[in-house]
Amino acid sequence: MPQTPIVYDAPTPEPRASTVEAIQAEILERLIYSVGKDPIVARPHDWLAATIMAVRDRVMDRWMESSRETWRTSHKRVYYLSLEFLIGRLMRDAMSNVGLIEPVRDALKNLNVDLGDLINLEPDAALGNGGLGRLAACFLESMSSVKIPAYGYGIRYVHGLFRQEMSEGWQVELPEDWLAHGNPWEFERRESAYEIGFGGHVEPVTDPDGEVRQEWRPNDHLLAVAYDTPIVGWRGARVNTLRLWSAQPIDPILLDKFNSGDHIGALAESARAEAITRVLYPADSTAAGQELRLRQEFFFSSASLQDIVRRHLQQYGDLGSLPDKVAIQLNDTHPAISIAELMRILVDDNGLKWAEAWKLCKGTFGYTNHTLLPEALESWPVALLERLLPRHMQIIYQINADVLAEARQRAKFTDSQIANVSLIDEAGGRRVRMGQLAFVGSHSINGVSALHTELMKQTVFSDLHKLYPDRINNKTNGITPRRWLMQCNPDLTKLITDTIGPEFLDDIELLRGLDAHAEDPTFQGQFAQVKRANKEKLARLIKDRLNIVVSPDAMFDVQIKRIHEYKRQLLNIIQAVALYDEIRAHPERDWVPRVKIFAGKAAPGYWNAKLIIKLINDVAKVINNDPAVRGLLKVVFLPNYNVSLAEVIVPAADLSEQISTAGMEASGTGNMKFMANGAITIGTMDGANVEMHKEVGADNIVIFGLTTEEVNEKRAQGETPRSAIEASPRLKEALESISSGVFSPDDPDRYRDLIGGLYDHDWFMVARDFDAYATAQAEVDAIWTDKARWNAMAIRNTARVGFFSSDRTIRQYAQDIWGVPAAAE
Numbered sequence: 106m107p108q109t110p111i112v113y114d115a116p117t118p119e120p121r122a123s124t125v126e127a128i129q130a131e132i133l134e135r136l137i138y139s140v141g142k143d144p145i146v147a148r149p150h151d152w153l154a155a156t157i158m159a160v161r162d163r164v165m166d167r168w169m170e171s172s173r174e175t176w177r178t179s180h181k182r183v184y185y186l187s188l189e190f191l192i193g194r195l196m197r198d199a200m201s202n203v204g205l206i207e208p209v210r211d212a213l214k215n216l217n218v219d220l221g222d223l224i225n226l227e228p229d230a231a232l233g234n235g236g237l238g239r240l241a242a243c244f245l246e247s248m249s250s251v252k253i254p255a256y257g258y259g260i261r262y263v264h265g266l267f268r269q270e271m272s273e274g275w276q277v278e279l280p281e282d283w284l285a286h287g288n289p290w291e292f293e294r295r296e297s298a299y300e301i302g303f304g305g306h307v308e309p310v311t312d313p314d315g316e317v318r319q320e321w322r323p324n325d326h327l328l329a330v331a332y333d334t335p336i337v338g339w340r341g342a343r344v345n346t347l348r349l350w351s352a353q354p355i356d357p358i359l360l361d362k363f364n365s366g367d368h369i370g371a372l373a374e375s376a377r378a379e380a381i382t383r384v385l386y387p388a389d390s391t392a393a394g395q396e397l398r399l400r401q402e403f404f405f406s407s408a409s410l411q412d413i414v415r416r417h418l419q420q421y422g423d424l425g426s427l428p429d430k431v432a433i434q435l436n437d438t439h440p441a442i443s444i445a446e447l448m449r450i451l452v453d454d455n456g457l458k459w460a461e462a463w464k465l466c467k468g469t470f471g472y473t474n475h476t477l478l479p480e481a482l483e484s485w486p487v488a489l490l491e492r493l494l495p496r497h498m499q500i501i502y503q504i505n506a507d508v509l510a511e512a513r514q515r516a517k518f519t520d521s522q523i524a525n526v527s528l529i530d531e532a533g534g535r536r537v538r539m540g541q542l543a544f545v546g547s548h549s550i551n552g553v554s555a556l557h558t559e560l561m562k563q564t565v566f567s568d569l570h571k572l573y574p575d576r577i578n579n580k581t582n583g584i585t586p587r588r589w590l591m592q593c594n595p596d597l598t599k600l601i602t603d604t605i606g607p608e609f610l611d612d613i614e615l616l617r618g619l620d621a622h623a624e625d626p627t628f629q630g631q632f633a634q635v636k637r638a639n640k641e642k643l644a645r646l647i648k649d650r651l652n653i654v655v656s657p658d659a660m661f662d663v664q665i666k667r668i669h670e671y672k673r674q675l676l677n678i679i680q681a682v683a684l685y686d687e688i689r690a691h692p693e694r695d696w697v698p699r700v701k702i703f704a705g706k707a708a709p710g711y712w713n714a715k716l717i718i719k720l721i722n723d724v725a726k727v728i729n730n731d732p733a734v735r736g737l738l739k740v741v742f743l744p745n746y747n748v749s750l751a752e753v754i755v756p757a758a759d760l761s762e763q764i765s766t767a768g769m770e771a772s773g774t775g776n777m778k779f780m781a782n783g784a785i786t787i788g789t790m791d792g793a794n795v796e797m798h799k800e801v802g803a804d805n806i807v808i809f810g811l812t813t814e815e816v817n818e819k820r821a822q823g824e825t826p827r828s829a830i831e832a833s834p835r836l837k838e839a840l841e842s843i844s845s846g847v848f849s850p851d852d853p854d855r856y857r858d859l860i861g862g863l864y865d866h867d868w869f870m871v872a873r874d875f876d877a878y879a880t881a882q883a884e885v886d887a888i889w890t891d892k893a894r895w896n897a898m899a900i901r902n903t904a905r906v907g908f909f910s911s912d913r914t915i916r917q918y919a920q921d922i923w924g925v926p927a928a929a930e
């Protein structure tokens with residue numbers, strides 16, 4: 106029987122007024138009664154905390170109403186499981202979505218506090234590495250905006266992604282401390298705590314009715330405690346919950362040990378438990394492979410599953426309706442162990458039959474694949490899983506046996522096909538493949554761009570696709586237009602509103618209306634003026650942080666993203682060197698002034714990525730200080746790339762660099778942010794660039810380089826890059842100057858191996874794409890000199906970005922995968 110202790114019609118306080126006076130009074134009240142500070146002595150962080158609480162209170166009413174409504178209507182809930190949420194700052198987002206920016210600004214002004222200062226003081230919550238974590242954050246906001254009852258589940262890392270500083274041009278990693286001043290957005294829910302087990306053994310037990318069940322007896326336990334953050338949608342449409350788990354010991358201190366004098370040992374268990382949620386693994390696009398990582402994955406999967414099942418039973422009282430009322434989306438394979446955990450909960454804890462449980466499981470889960478890079482596909486040694494999660498290992502073997510039997514009987518698979526679909530990788534020590542587990546346990550497996558989804562069918566999952574041909578589908582990524590247009594670019598938003606009216610704020614496809622103004626000189630002038638003001642702001646930031654002067658008249662050519670060889674920052678910086686050589690050789694030509702702006706973090710153990718950062722800084726030092734360049738080219742590396750820095754750089758970009766080796770970037774979302782803000786893309790036919798090319802039209806994007814098929818052919822042929830280098834004098838000269846130490850006189854051999862790799866195998870096709878890239882850059886220069894043409898192209902990029910709204914992506918997930926209704930525009 107459903108338990109219904111919920112009183113739906115409990116009286117609630119009056120919603121808070123949002124007048125300047127009311128907000129001002131509440132900020133003061135919060136400062137005194139919640140922060141405990143006299144306004145006379147309050148520090149900026151105190152004002153920030155008080156302001157966040159005043160804003161938060163205006164979100165709370167809608168939060169309560171949203172969850173009450175889901176209980177009342179029995180709507181299906183969506184659970185988005187992700188080891189990363191790269192949410193950034195929340196205050197401006199929340200204020201903007203509930204229309205509070207102006208009243209809060211005025212209220213604070215009356216208190217002699219500047220809202221802009223407070224916005225910049227809020228810590229940037231970097232609980233993710235890059236695109237995958239940022240996607241999860243955009244999805245949360247969109248799910249609230251299109252009114253889907255949803256929860257994000259993840260980990261409350263005490264230290265998010267490391268802070269990046271430069272020391273003589275090298276990256277150094279420092280601990281990040283986003284919780285140092287407390288976090289007024291979160292609510293600790295001590296009542297929502299679950300026991301998480303590890304290790305131990307499995308015991309068959311015979312029930313009174315004679316049935317034999319397996320029972321897991323872990324020998325190691327800790328607690329998962331929930332912390333909830335409200336995520337408010339556009340115009341307060343709905344408020345959903347981001348629930349992050351924190352690990353805590355069951356016994357904070359072992360008193361007997363302490364009393365016998367072992368003070369450290371008395372706290373050891375506590376330290377061991379807390380270690381699980383202490384830091385985010387900083388590896389992007391590589392599997393971390395450490396035992397602690399597996400513990401993190403199981404910890405948050407188990408806590409989330411227990412919470413989901415508890416809530417479902419509380420409302421519906423039976424598990425047979427799970428797929429009708431619950432959709433769980435796995436963001437990559439990091440939470441894939443959830444599939445075995447749900448099976449354990451259903452079969453062992455709740456006594457369901459295996460076949461019935463498996464049906465419920467597949468009906469409930471969906472899996473999103475994010476990468477085809479072999480080094481990023483997660484697998485765990487069988488021995489490790491057996492030791493840490495013995496019952497789950499049994500369950501995985503059972504699932505595997507069922508799948509392989511089906512493959513042999515129904516699909517008549519050959520031995521090599523069986524090896525491909527098996528959950529166990531037999532090559533080089535037996536390992537469990539999490540991708541295969543996630544695939545077979547889900548009814549939907551989606552890629553994140555049209556190209557990526559096709560490649561998924563042809564490569565990693567080719568045989569699983571033959572076995573289950575109706576499971577793979579595509580959901581091209583998106584970005585929330587609230588954060589990535591309206592909030593980060595208020596001047597452009599105002600201009601668009603003045604030009605086509607405010608309706609686009611609620612239906613982003615209406616940006617199309619700007620197409621009609623693309624050729625209008627007056628509008629072009631206004632559009633360019635907004636860009637110019639954003640560039641001035643970025644130029645000031647560059648001056649403040651790096652003491653480099655850049656001219657806002659120059660083209661701002663931007664590549665900001667994680668540093669990775671496949672993303673080819675190396676191609677970009679080699680082209681800068683070639684351009685440097687040409688500018689000096691031909692001072693008489695009309696060079697287009699450019700500022701090449703880079704930002705991005707390298708995984709701490711990724712040597713080549715760190716070396717590329719050093720190279721960018723070495724090249725910058727030489728070029729920026731050479732009088733022969735006459736300021737026509739500047740190179741800038743901005744440290745500590747994160748969401749907040751992106752919000753300043755993206756609106757100021759003229760040119761967006763999306764130049765990954767074709768076939769290697771699953772989608773990209775940075776590309777979409779630039780498009781929204783009227784930058785022109787120079788890019789390869791990779792990831793979502795392919796769809797951008799289609800949406801914006803070939804005339805409004807600059808495409809170059811090898812296609813996926815051509816890359817595959819060259820790799821298969823084992824063709825050497827040497828001929829490409831010999832055929833291109835400008836490439837050859839640039840490579841020789843870098844590898845001979847022109848930019849590293851203190852260590853002339855620093856780049857010898859890095860550049861040597863391009864002559865050797867050049868896996869990422871840097872040498873073989875160079876000439877096409879340099880030619881495309883010359884074309885970009887030519888367009889730049891025709892201002893009317895450039896502006897028209899830029900305007901059309903903004904006008905046609907609608908498809909890349911994460912509202913569209915989420916509506917497609919809702920319709921095709923989750924089976925939940927979503928609000929139309």
Ligand SMILES: *Cc1c(COP(=O)(O)O)cnc(C)c1O
Nearest residue numbers: 235236666747748751773774775
């Ligand atoms: C959007 C975003 C990314 C993803 O960028 P890509 O260019 O798609 O790799 C990474 N980090 C941050 C901080 C972002 O905002």
